[in-house]
Amino acid sequence: MKKAQLVFIPFPGLSHLVSTLELAKLLINHDNRLQITVLLIHFSCSKETDVYIKSLPISDSLNFINLPECYVPPNTNPRAFFDALIEAQKPNVRQAVSDLITGEQHGPLAAFIVDMFCTTMIDIAKEFSVPTLVFLTSGVACLGVNFHIHTLRERDNIDPTQLLQQTEFAIPTFANLVPSYSLPSSVLGKEWESLFMSFVRGLKNADGLIINSFEELESYAVHSFSSHPELVGLPIIYPVGPILTPETKSKSIVEPDDIIKWLDDQPPSSVVFFCFGTSGSFDEDQVKEIAHAIENSGARFVWSLRKPQLKGAMAVPSDYSLSDLSLVLPEGFLDRTRGVGRVIGWASQTQILAHPSTGGFVSYCGWNSILESIHFGVPIATWPIYAEQQSNAFQLVIELKMAVEIALDYKVEFKGGP
Missing domain, CATH: 3.40.50.2000 (Glycogen Phosphorylase B;)
Incomplete structure (x- = not known):
């Protein structure tokens, strides 16, 4: 019997990549009917990531495909660089998945699992008529911050200038009022507005959200997703953590x-x-x-x-x-x-x-x-x-x-x- 295929698309940052691959290993160990193919995105400044990738063992159930590097204009706004990089990889992802599913040795394509910063790939998954799960390397409470600020902007039409004037926020995933200084610049700043809104829309378009956390740690936040009116109806969350980073070899001034x-x-x-x-x-x-x-x-x-x-x-x-x-x-x-x-x-x-x-x-x-x-x-x-x-x-x-x-x-x- 041929194994069901999962396509993983991790973000090229090292911490995101390592956590994503640990999730892949857990899934394979949990169910031997799965085969995972990881599509690796490279860019010119990812040397540490490249070293880590080369150290990974290849198995029958876990394979890697290196996507061609894509050109991003050097004058691209640094805030938008990675969005542009991921978007540019869509044709390569489409081709890689097409090649994957036409191979005689491969089983049916079951789903995409993409990093939280790669949700634009949901479009490609829809072309192949499979669901997409998004893997988040932050916690459940933080996810609630993103959804709440997105709601204030989209539903209540509150612009970033007004948000910056608030000193604290009642966020459904926190029991206490959250001071504005505790919120990321990306959720409040005008210069991040289009990227932030696009990011959260991508999360909302997912068929489910896999989160590196666990209910015993974030019980209040986890329960809020099934009880708070603002969060009910959003993609279902799956706290699967803690997924820990393995030891990595390093080159340092001290061994x-x-x-x-x-x-x-x-x-x-x-x-x-x-x-x-x-x-x-x-x-x-x-x-x-x-x-x-x-x-x-x-x-x-x-x-x-x-x-x-x-x-x-x-x-x-x-x-x-x-x-x-x-x-x-x-x-x-x-x-x-x-x-x-x-x-x-x-x-x-x-x-x-x-x-x-x-x-x-x-x-x-x-x-x-x-x-x-x-x-x-x-x-x-x-x-x-x-x-x-x-x-x-x-x-x-x-x-x-x-x-x-x-x-x-x-x-x-x-x-x-x-």
């Missing part, structure tokens, strides 16, 4: 094995882990201030410190060289803290959070990181940076009372990047 060996020598729950994600970075002045605070605290630490991308560049932060690191940190910092801490680049986050010596996590509050920290039982101090991270921090500190705040309102304008 991962060296960090684990160093952690092995530290007392239990004594080390604070500072990590701000794939796209999180700080300017030189702020790096120095953070370093002073860490040193003055006297705490043991591991600090994943990344170099900001060049202004205007469509790229993720990179790792500092050792020589650059000594310039950006206060003079003598590395020598003075050698006995109590380590500064690294790209971090194997799950390895560090899983280690018994790790006792705290200063986190940017990306959703995957939150799930990993909860899974490994490491307390979080919130330091959100951009996107939905302020909403996540508010949820952790105020709604769930599962974290302490360093800041809830710190925000850096996201200018585009994977």
Whole structure:
């Protein structure tokens, strides 16, 4: 009997891609009647993503197709770059799926599962008369933020200028009023309006929403989708988490094995882990201030410190060289803290959070990181940076009372990047 075919279309950002492929593995392990083909989108600044893809094992049930790179004009607004990139891939996706279903060895096409930022591919799924499920790498409460603001704009005709004047919002997926500073710039800002409205319309067009969360964590938000009038009638949600990110090989100024060996020598729950994600970075002045605070605290630490991308560049932060690191940190910092801490680049986050010596996590509050920290039982101090991270921090500190705040309102304008 031929296996039913699922077509996965992940967003090319590393954290999205990894979570999507973990979902694919879970589905295959759950039902051996499925065969999954992942259509991989590439772009010029996806080196870390490409390295990860090359490390993946190929099996009879999980296959990969590399889509041709598409040209996006260099003067494209950074905010619109990825929408343009995904839209440009539609002909390639159509051709790849056509080739897939005409192959004699393949079974019937059952569905598309696409990333939350790839909902334009619903059009292609309809051409093949199959349903589309959207995979969200953020939480249920955050999904409610998007739907609520979309409703205010579309149903109540409230424009972004009026929204910006509000100080708090009654959002169905939150028990508490949510301050405006906790909402992403993309849901309130005029410059994001067309992209945001298109994004939420894409979610509403889905046949179902697969969410990397679980009811025990977000019970209030999950129940609101079946009880609140504003949310009833929207696509059904499927909380399937926690889907955790596996350990990844990394190249850093300090080798991962060296960090684990160093952690092995530290007392239990004594080390604070500072990590701000794939796209999180700080300017030189702020790096120095953070370093002073860490040193003055006297705490043991591991600090994943990344170099900001060049202004205007469509790229993720990179790792500092050792020589650059000594310039950006206060003079003598590395020598003075050698006995109590380590500064690294790209971090194997799950390895560090899983280690018994790790006792705290200063986190940017990306959703995957939150799930990993909860899974490994490491307390979080919130330091959100951009996107939905302020909403996540508010949820952790105020709604769930599962974290302490360093800041809830710190925000850096996201200018585009994977």
